[in-house]
Amino acid sequence: MxxxxxxxxxxxxxxxxxxxxxxxxxxxxxxxxxxxxxxxxxxxxxxxxxxxxxxxxxxxxxxxxxxxxxxxxxxxxxxxxxxxxxxxxxxxxxxxxxxxxxxxxxxxxxxxxxxxxxxxxxxxxxxxxxxxxxxxxxxxxxxxxxxxxxxxxxxxxxxxxxxxxxxxxxxxxxxxxxxxxxxxxxxxxxxxxxxxxxxxxxxxxxxxxxxxxxxxxxxxxxxxxxxxxxxxxxxxxxxxxxxxxxxxxxxxxxxxxxxxxxxxxxxCHSVAWDANAPSDTGDREASNEFTKSGYPLGLMFNILGQRFVDEGIDLRNYTYAKFGRAILAQPGHVAYQVWDSQTSSWLRSEEYRPERVERISADSIEELAEKLTAYGLENKDAFVRNIKEYNDAVYAFQKENPDKKWDPAVRDGMSTQSSTTRLPLGKTNWALPLDKGPFLAVAVTCGITFTxxxxxxxxxxxxxxxxxxxxxxxxxxxxxxxxxxxxxxxxxxxxxxxxxxxxxxxxxxxxxxxxxxxxx
Structure with missing residues (x-):
């Protein structure tokens, strides 16, 4: 016209x-x-x-x-x-x-x-x-x-x-x-x-x-x-x-x-985005489904096997638009989102179903670390050690706070920080032990939405x-x-x-x- x-x-x-x-x-x-x-x-x-x-x-x-x-x-x-x-x-x-x-x-x-x-x-x-x-x-x-x-x-x-x-x-x-x-x-x-x-x-x-x-x-x-x-x-x-x-x-x-x-x-607004998504354009069929916003239910690690954000600092609606920046700042601009069987079933299917994302599964944390080396993980020993230290911190908090209940719909206060054990980078809410297999991971990067x-x-x-x-x-x-x-x-x-x-x-x-x- x-x-x-x-x-x-x-x-x-x-x-x-x-x-x-x-x-x-x-x-x-x-x-x-x-x-x-x-x-x-x-x-x-x-x-x-x-x-x-x-x-x-x-x-x-x-x-x-x-x-x-x-x-x-x-x-x-x-x-x-x-x-x-x-x-x-x-x-x-x-x-x-x-x-x-x-x-x-x-x-x-x-x-x-x-x-x-x-x-x-x-x-x-x-x-x-x-x-x-x-x-x-x-x-x-x-x-x-x-x-x-x-x-x-x-x-x-x-x-x-x-x-x-x-x-x-x-x-x-x-x-x-x-x-x-x-x-x-x-x-x-x-x-x-x-x-x-x-x-x-x-x-x-x-x-x-x-x-x-x-x-x-x-x-x-x-x-x-x-x-x-x-x-x-x-x-x-x-x-x-x-x-x-x-x-x-x-x-x-x-x-x-x-x-x-x-x-x-x-x-800018930037999110955790499927690492395998196209680089310079969105996919009009997949659309928003390349977003990977299930991190409050689990943990995120960089290629050095280190956590780099408090995944539970706030409800997802108030963190997803800034965590893309945090991922971009990591070595290789890549991170791994990780869950165990307790929370993987809570992930949204449109973002995490096998048809949409490459799912990396394992029966143990050690096996998961080994598999992630094919996706860029450089320090699998640190990855395993940090998950175990996280688990110890969660159990210490639960022992000290037996009446606390995990609830993903509120800021539940389920934390890693107790009087006996504190992580240098804690998880403020929704902290459950990550120790019940099978385990699941996906690789993510930074996806920019708007400036x-x-x-x-x-x-x-x-x-x-x-x-x-x-x-x-x-x-x-x-x-x-x-x-x-x-x-x-x-x-x-x-x-x-x-x-x-x-x-x-x-x-x-x-x-x-x-x-x-x-x-x-």
Whole structure:
């Protein structure tokens, strides 16, 4: 499809934030909304496609969420334990996980509008479910939800993008793929962006527009920029999602508009990722299933046979996005996740089934160490010794705390640290002895999801701020990964998709109103 000569609002990027912005603009009265993406249509969805589709949202408990979801019958509802997740809960998680650095205005809007935005998405046709497979454990016959992250979209990111595409079509959004934003052209007098240059199917075209919403992702798929901003070695991280998020539009906005930069440019979301996954692109069939997030149930070792993180320092939702960085920092950028028969059955099948990951099994720790040498383990003696020392520490803690009960759905306090035995690097929660065969291990590396550095915006509208004037650039907005200032070093799981929808909705609405005001 050839680009039009003119539109009211142009959106760059076909992920959750871009589609949210485009639909919001139409709902706010923009007559002609065009969404472009440089990727071919078969790569539609950006990084959203590769997510689990989880949205972190404030809610009043199970009664607030049941009207949103399509996968709970009456009998199941009676077995669910799901506490409310309040504004205060979300705020404390943001402050704690992001080291108190998150822009307070952006964070406040994200939190306070999360519930209404999820309900808005549902009204647009996005299908939600309770996340039984990822966020609940069955304990004593009860389905216990944990970690403040309770809903996901049907069929994860794949289903979310299909629903977003359907919503855009229903609202009359014109979507053009294989169309790259190359230049933002401001008016020489007002500074307002009045047109953009687009390269489509090898041809350049200029589109006149009343407003532009930038939702084209970060630079996680660009090894040069990763090494430049995240630091040495980051060019070796594996790309979890789309290969098309190469930072082009970030650099275009900085070049053409002197857009102010904001946020944690040396930070990113990175996870424990299948060591055998492709290096430079996600797999659209496997999608999020290359994530390996079962480490709280076991231990992680590097190739020297040493543990390097406290696997139980917090619930997985608050550690998985930073442990990829920890793995990348290890020798060879590889680690081994290890479990025994007590916990291996608790691993999620979509991530750890034999069809998805290479499982390394053994009847003893010594045999497992020997097998791992074929996967890069250099010091099998240290590996065996450290597991035995860990086991001794766990038994000492259990002897001292006989009333403590292992519970993967809460921070259970089952630790390695007692008055008689303390490891240099303890395990704070969910510490069980790892001594009941058969044993299981998988090799993991670092998979980068998205980068945290972006553009400075007015939190009320997501309008881009100029570094030259300190004022808003007329008619230009940034959302999704391109919005800087929310996440630092880490993020509470599921808040990325929520941010994309919250600020996408705000930007789309503001852009439509700005266009309407200019044409009166």
């Amino acid at each position: 050839a680009p039009p000569q003119r539109c009211d609002v142009l959106v760059a990027g076909s992920g959750n934030a871009g589609f949210s912005a485009a639909v919001a603009a139409k709902q706010a009265g923009a007559k002609h909304v065009v969404l472009i993406d440089k990727c071919p249509e078969e790569w539609a969805g950006g990084n959203t496609y590769f997510t689990a589709g989880a949205y972190r949202t404030v809610h009043g408990g199970i009664s607030d969420l049941l009207p949103l979801v399509n996968n709970v019958d009456d009998a199941t509802a009676k077995r669910i334990d799901l506490e409310p997740y309040t504004n205060d809960d979300f705020s404390k998680d943001m402050k704690r996980v992001c080291s108190g650095r998150s822009d307070p205005r952006l964070s406040k809007i994200l939190i306070e509008e999360s519930n209404a935005t999820v309900k808005w998405l549902k009204s647009n046709g996005i299908q939600f479910q309770l996340s039984f497979n990822r966020q609940a454990y069955e304990v004593d016959g009860r389905l216990k939800f944990w970690g403040g992250l309770h809903i996901k979209t049907e069929d994860g990111g794949k289903g979310l993008i299909e629903d977003h595409k359907a919503a855009a079509k229903n609202h009359g959004v014109e979507v053009i793929y294989s169309a790259a934003l190359k230049r933002l052209i401001p008016d020489s007098q007002t500074g307002a962006v009045t047109s953009v240059e687009v390269q489509s199917n090898g041809r350049e075209a200029v589109i006149e527009t009343g407003a532009v919403i930038l939702a084209a992702g970060g630079f996680e798929s660009n090894p040069r920029m990763r090494s430049q901003y995240l630091g040495p070695g980051w060019d070796l991280a594996k790309v979890r999602g789309t290969p098309h998020n190469t930072g082009d539009v970030l650099e275009t906005a900085i070049r053409d508009l002197s857009a102010a930069q904001a946020g944690n440019w040396s930070g 945290f550095g972006g553009l400075k915006v007015n939190p009320e509208t997501a309008q881009v701020i100029s570094s030259a004037t300190g004022k808003e650039v007329p008619g230009v907005y940034a959302v999704g990964e391109m919005l800087g200032g929310l996440f630092y070093e880490n993020y509470p799981g599921g808040s990325g998709l929520t941010s994309g929808a919250v600020f996408g909705r705000r930007a789309g609405t503001a852009a439509a109103k700005a266009v309407a005001g200019a044409t009166r």
